Amino acid sequence: MGIEGPFWRAIAVFRIASLGYAAILLVQSGGYAHPVTGWIVIGVMAVWTAVTTYAYSTEALRGWPLLTFDLLLSAACLLSTVYVQGPQATANTMPITATWVAAPVLAWGVYSGRRAGGVAAAVMSVADLWLRGVRGFDLAAVPVNGAVLLFMAGIVIGHVARLAKQAEERMQRAIEIEAAGRERERLARGIHDSVLQVLALVQRRGAEIGGEAADLGRLAGEQEAVLRELVRSGPRPDRSLRSRRRFVPARRAPAARSDQGSDQGSDLGDALRRYGSAQVTVATPADPVPLSPRAVDELTAAVGNALDNVRRHCGEHARAWILVESEPDRVIVTVRDDGPGIPDGRLAEAAKDGRLGVSQSIRGRVADLGGNVTILSSPDGTEIEMSVPLS
CATH class of the missing domain: 1.10.287 (Helix Hairpins)
Structure with a gap:
C-alpha cells in the first residue's frame, strides 16, 4: 500500500468515529418523525463502513467504481434525512449522517489529489443544499460552514496525499540510483x-x-x-x-571456509596466510580471527590488490608485510611495503583516470563492510591500514 496506507487507515477511523457520532445524535434527538428508518440508515452506514474499511485497504478493489459508489451511497444516506427527520427539523439541525458524509470526500482526495477531492466536496455540498431547499428553508440564511469544511478537507487532504506520493516516488528513485551505483x-x-x-x-x-x-x-x-x-x-x-539479476564478481583469492560452518564465520588469518612468500611476510594472531564469509572475501581481495600495487610500483623483489590485529570491536589489517612511497596527489589522479586499485578495490570493499582505510606513505614505504568492525 506504500505511503497511502496511513491515509486509508485514518479515513477508516474517521468513518467509525463519525458513525458513532451519528448514532448518538439519533438517540439524543427523540423527536424525529421516523426514528426506525433512521436506525435503518445508521445500519446501512455501519455496513458500508465495514465494507470500505476492507475495500480501501486492498489495492485491487480500490478504484473509481468503488469511489463513485461510495460517493453516491453517502449522498443517498444524506438525502434520506428529509424523510427521517420530518418537517419539524430546522435549518441548523444536523443531518442524519452527521459528519460521516465527509469520508468519501477524503477518499477521493487521497486517491486522486486535490481536484478530485474538490469535485467530491462539490457533489456532497450540492446534495446538502438541495436537502435544505426541499425543506423550504431560505438558502440565503442557511449556514454554509459544512460545505466550506468539505471543500477544505477534500482539497487539503488531496494536496497532502499527492505530495506524499511524489515524495515516495522520489525516495524510491534515489534508492534505485544508490543501488545501481553500488x-x-x-x-x-x-x-x-x-x-x-x-x-x-x-x-x-x-x-x-x-x-x-x-x-x-x-x-x-x-x-x-x-x-x-x-x-x-x-x-x-x-x-x-x-x-535485474545481481552480479557478484569472482575473487582472485578465495577466502578459506571454516569447518564450523558459515554461521560461526571464517578465519581471516587462515585466508591471508596464503599470501605468504619469500617477499611477503604474514603475521596473524595465534587464535582464529572469525569474520563472516563475505567480510573475509572482501578483505582478502583488498589485501590482494594492495600486494598487486606493491609488485607493480615497487618491483618484483619488493618486500611486503601483512599484519592482522584482532580487537574487541574490530579487526585491523595492515599492509606495509619498503617501496619509494606514493607521490602526493597520485591517488586522486589515478581515480580520475579510472584506475580503481585503491579507490574501489581497496577503499570501496572496506567501505561496503562499514570500515575505513588509512594510507600513510613516505620515501621509506607505504602503509595501508584497513579497519573493519566486527558487527
Missing part, C-alpha cells in the same frame, strides 16, 4: 581484479618482448584505457533495478 562499483572491482590487470600485464610483457608482441601489448593497452573509462563513467542507473 552494483556498478562491485562490477568495477571485479573487472579491475581480472580483465584490467590481465590487459596491463599483456601490455607490459609485450613491450618487454618486442616485435609482434609489442603490437599486441599496444592493443591491450588501448583496450585497457577504453575499459577503464567505461568503468569510471559507468552506465546510467536502470529504473527497473528490481528485475
Whole structure:
C-alpha cells in the first residue's frame, strides 16, 4: 500500500468515529418523525463502513467504481434525512449522517489529489443544499460552514496525499540510483581484479618482448584505457533495478571456509596466510580471527590488490608485510611495503583516470563492510591500514 496506507487507515477511523457520532445524535434527538428508518440508515452506514474499511485497504478493489459508489451511497444516506427527520427539523439541525458524509470526500482526495477531492466536496455540498431547499428553508440564511469544511478537507487532504506520493516516488528513485551505483562499483572491482590487470600485464610483457608482441601489448593497452573509462563513467542507473539479476564478481583469492560452518564465520588469518612468500611476510594472531564469509572475501581481495600495487610500483623483489590485529570491536589489517612511497596527489589522479586499485578495490570493499582505510606513505614505504568492525 506504500505511503497511502496511513491515509486509508485514518479515513477508516474517521468513518467509525463519525458513525458513532451519528448514532448518538439519533438517540439524543427523540423527536424525529421516523426514528426506525433512521436506525435503518445508521445500519446501512455501519455496513458500508465495514465494507470500505476492507475495500480501501486492498489495492485491487480500490478504484473509481468503488469511489463513485461510495460517493453516491453517502449522498443517498444524506438525502434520506428529509424523510427521517420530518418537517419539524430546522435549518441548523444536523443531518442524519452527521459528519460521516465527509469520508468519501477524503477518499477521493487521497486517491486522486486535490481536484478530485474538490469535485467530491462539490457533489456532497450540492446534495446538502438541495436537502435544505426541499425543506423550504431560505438558502440565503442557511449556514454554509459544512460545505466550506468539505471543500477544505477534500482539497487539503488531496494536496497532502499527492505530495506524499511524489515524495515516495522520489525516495524510491534515489534508492534505485544508490543501488545501481553500488552494483556498478562491485562490477568495477571485479573487472579491475581480472580483465584490467590481465590487459596491463599483456601490455607490459609485450613491450618487454618486442616485435609482434609489442603490437599486441599496444592493443591491450588501448583496450585497457577504453575499459577503464567505461568503468569510471559507468552506465546510467536502470529504473527497473528490481528485475535485474545481481552480479557478484569472482575473487582472485578465495577466502578459506571454516569447518564450523558459515554461521560461526571464517578465519581471516587462515585466508591471508596464503599470501605468504619469500617477499611477503604474514603475521596473524595465534587464535582464529572469525569474520563472516563475505567480510573475509572482501578483505582478502583488498589485501590482494594492495600486494598487486606493491609488485607493480615497487618491483618484483619488493618486500611486503601483512599484519592482522584482532580487537574487541574490530579487526585491523595492515599492509606495509619498503617501496619509494606514493607521490602526493597520485591517488586522486589515478581515480580520475579510472584506475580503481585503491579507490574501489581497496577503499570501496572496506567501505561496503562499514570500515575505513588509512594510507600513510613516505620515501621509506607505504602503509595501508584497513579497519573493519566486527558487527
